[in-house]
Amino acid sequence: MFAQVSNRIKGLLMVITGATLWGLSGTAAQVLFQEKQITAEWLVVVRMIMAGSALLLFAACKRMAILSIWANAKSIVSLLLFGFFGMLGVQYTYFASIATGNAATATLLQYLAPVYIVLYVMVAQKHRPTKEVALAIVLALLGTFLLITNGSTGELKVPFISVFWGVLSGVALAFYTLSSAQMLKKWHSILVVGWGMVIGGGGMCFVFPPFPLPEVRWDVETWLLIVFVVVFGTLFAFLLFIESIRYLSPTESSLLSSVEPLSAVVASIAFLHVPFGLFQAVGAACIMVTVLLLSPKKERQSSNSTSIT
Template sequence: MPRLTASRSVSGFILALSAAIFWGISGTCAQFLFEQKEMDPAWLVSWRMLLAGVILILFAIFRKDSDAFQIWKSHKDIIQLLIFSIFGMVTVQYTYFYSINLSNAATATVIQYIGPVFVVGFYALKNRRWPSLMEYSALFLALAGTFLLVTHGSFQVLVISEKALFWGILSAIALAVYTIQPVQLLRKYSAPTVTGWAMVIGGIMFSLYTKPWMVSGTWDMGTVGAFSYIIIFGTVISFSIFLYSLTLIGAQTASLLCSVEPLSAALVAVAWLGVTFTAMDWLGTVFILVTVAILTLAKKPEEKQANPTDINQASLT
């Protein structure tokens, strides 16, 4: 039995880490498409949600004890799903990809990871309590890490544009909304059902603005490869193996391991796209990852219900 338990733990660790690495590389693929293939971020978001959403719904349909269509039998749940689709799914995806377009995958991913700080703030206000000492420490580290990322320690200059910083912070806030809003749905329905339908609905509604039938960017084998990676490995496979890792090692451990995502985004962006990441950038990244670790370990019971963070902090973002 101990050997079996150890084997399950190792498998869970590998799966969770693989999912985080897949998500990080997905952000770098998006940067490649924006910079070198002139693809519109909104167009990519539309197709990612539509294609990945359909695959996830099919996955939900063929699951044992499928609840793929149960969600449509309650008017209250339909309204919640529509709200999540627009203000959660579409918002978190677009702000993240657009912030990549304005800066780079590494910086955008790390900044989005301050999202849990906004989650803590929400629950502090909701429950009318002051944050704990650990939460205050996490807030300080998040602010310090963001400061180092966007200024390299100087009070006089930004190393990314004000617009990139604005959209990066907006993506972190969107991540917090994405984390909190669908809690009630996730207590009743499986994650593939909620996420799949939210992506399809969001993709259809966003398509009214993006017109996905009008092809964006320069298409060649590199474009096809990066685009396919984002849909298959960066969304469907990463989502599936991360869900399975939750059953092996638990949500808290799996969520901590997913902090590897910004590191993988940074390493791949530096090695593949030649992104400059200075010592200050790495230090800022470490500060923000420590923030995530502190908030995950100190998470309150009501926050542990927020399953979307466990499913994907950035790249179902």
């Protein structure tokens, strides 16, 4: 009995730590974009290739057959689509939203993904929305409106381009989750995510080579922030989340991962002094409630899926 309680606490600590690191990595990225002149394209390429390669190396050390996922044409096509449109789509739109706005808003807008997933499933399966789903959708719309306007229709508190990228990030995360569901039934998530990152980052290299940017001041702080985003905010965060599922149900891990937008908001306010009005806080709370309402439904649609932002 004590061992079960101890394992559950271990799982809780893992998922909360991992989600917090995900949220803090967005804040670190904001500093890199807006104070260090690092571009979103450069950071996406470096983050995906380095973190993806590290995940595959970790898988090899665990004696996983890392090339087995390339066994047939169907899995190759699925993996390529996931890497380019799912993984790369999520990474680039999320960082573009941060670069043009702030990490708090970008993370919250990305967390509207469960709404898009539920709407897609309802249309595909021709289901009418339940009262719970209808409430979640209303809260999502209200939360988004308050988040970007702070209750005033006269002006946006967040640049429109940032909102645009943030909404696209949520759509990309929804595609990421749905497109990975079938692969995750056959292959370990470390292999799927690792290869997805390498494919997406490798493909983007042809458009945005990761050469040192001449306008960037490559000081110690810049390198530490990059290491934090790649190692702690990506690699460790993902591994902690995956390990937590050994001790918690997937539903519990999914719900607790909503700590990510909360940590992004708190860090943005505390460290970057991002203005966050009362109505924006209410909007953030609405989106958080939406995540809590829809996460169990998303779980039933894709119980093995996992996300990384």
